[in-house]
Amino acid sequence: MAPDDLERRIIVATQGGLPLVSDPWGAVADELGIPPQELLARIRSMLERGVIRRIGAVPNHYAIGYTANGMSVWDIDDEAIDAVGEWLGALAAVTHCYRRPRRLPDWPYNLFAMVHGRSHDAVRDQLEDIAARLEVRFPCACRARDVLFSSAILKKTGLRIAGQE
Amino acid sequence: MSGLRTPTDGPVALDDIDRALINALQGDFPLSRRPFAEVGVRQGLAEDEVLVRLQRLLDARVLTRFGPMFQIERIGGAFCLAAMSVPGDAFEDVTAQVNAFAEVAHNYRREHALNMWFVLATERPDGIAECARRIESATGLPVFLFPKEREYFVEMKLEA
The missing domain is CATH 1.10.10 (Arc Repressor Mutant, subunit A)
Known part of the structure; x- marks a missing residue:
């Protein structure tokens, strides 16, 4: 489904952020040339349909003290992966969890789970604990694992679609 | 930047x-x-x-943005995780080349042989492979794509 023209224009107008003024939705509506109530109704619809995931602040996790951002990666038996993924994703320490293709021989891992913590050691400790519990719950399902820490945010602008097509 | x-x-x-x-x-x-x-x-x-x-x-860049977060997949677009193995002495140049693509929404340096991990966001699903090819030709380095096959959980709220 292609975005209709208004939704596309709403995305272009707000993808860089909302204006920090008393009536930000009114300001966006003015920019789009539509009544504020129409904008708000459409935003509500986009939230209900999941086109907008949420509206709010996107923190830089380094700046708020989560200096360790660990991407844990797991080589999980294909038979068990969905069960392991559901289990791993539900853990409080895990903020995102995805199944992705392996890229053999360079990359054997098919499950990715983000873990944020106050230090690399704290994240490593959590992952040790998770791996031990995983082995009890799903014996031999995990063949290998690793964790990749980020050492710099090189870019974090978020989605940018073109203003004109 | x-x-x-x-x-x-x-x-x-x-x-x-x-x-x-x-x-x-x-x-x-x-x-x-x-x-x-x-x-x-x-x-x-x-x-x-x-x-x-x-x-x-x-x-102060404590917040990187304030506003709606869009799931472009719901309107026909795509997000895709991608990674490259960038030689250390070329890292800065390749970062500039990769970041110059508007489709690159986030980019992180990570400690691994695959040391540059970024997210591509495009308006159409076929835009991902095409953008990866353009990045490969701009940098001369292979781009590995890691599309999500299944999402088990997603909630990104960090207690400040």
Whole structure:
């Protein structure tokens, strides 16, 4: 489904952020040339349909003290992966969890789970604990694992679609 | 380029009001004509103070953005994780080349043979492979694509 023209224009107008003024939705509506109530109704619809995931602040996790951002990666038996993924994703320490293709021989891992913590050691400790519990719950399902820490945010602008097509 | 911050920069000093505001603003932003005033009522702050603090948090890059977060897949677009193995002496140049693509939404350096990990966001699903090819030709390096085959959980709320 292609975005209709208004939704596309709403995305272009707000993808860089909302204006920090008393009536930000009114300001966006003015920019789009539509009544504020129409904008708000459409935003509500986009939230209900999941086109907008949420509206709010996107923190830089380094700046708020989560200096360790660990991407844990797991080589999980294909038979068990969905069960392991559901289990791993539900853990409080895990903020995102995805199944992705392996890229053999360079990359054997098919499950990715983000873990944020106050230090690399704290994240490593959590992952040790998770791996031990995983082995009890799903014996031999995990063949290998690793964790990749980020050492710099090189870019974090978020989605940018073109203003004109 | 804005938003560059490394772990060595350390956390920014935040007071309790900043932290409460960041936590309160990670979801449920009011769809009303005075949303910051409503947020202020919940936090015991005047509307002006909410706006001033929010601007300061954005200027200090404690927040990278304030606004709607879109799931472009729901309107026919695509996101895709990608990675490259970049030689150390070329890292800065390749970062500039990769970041120059508007489709690159986020980019992180990570400690691994695959040391550059970025997210591509395009308006159409076929835009991902095409953008990866353009990045390969711009940098002369292979791009590995890691499309998500299944999402088990996603909620990104960090307690400040």
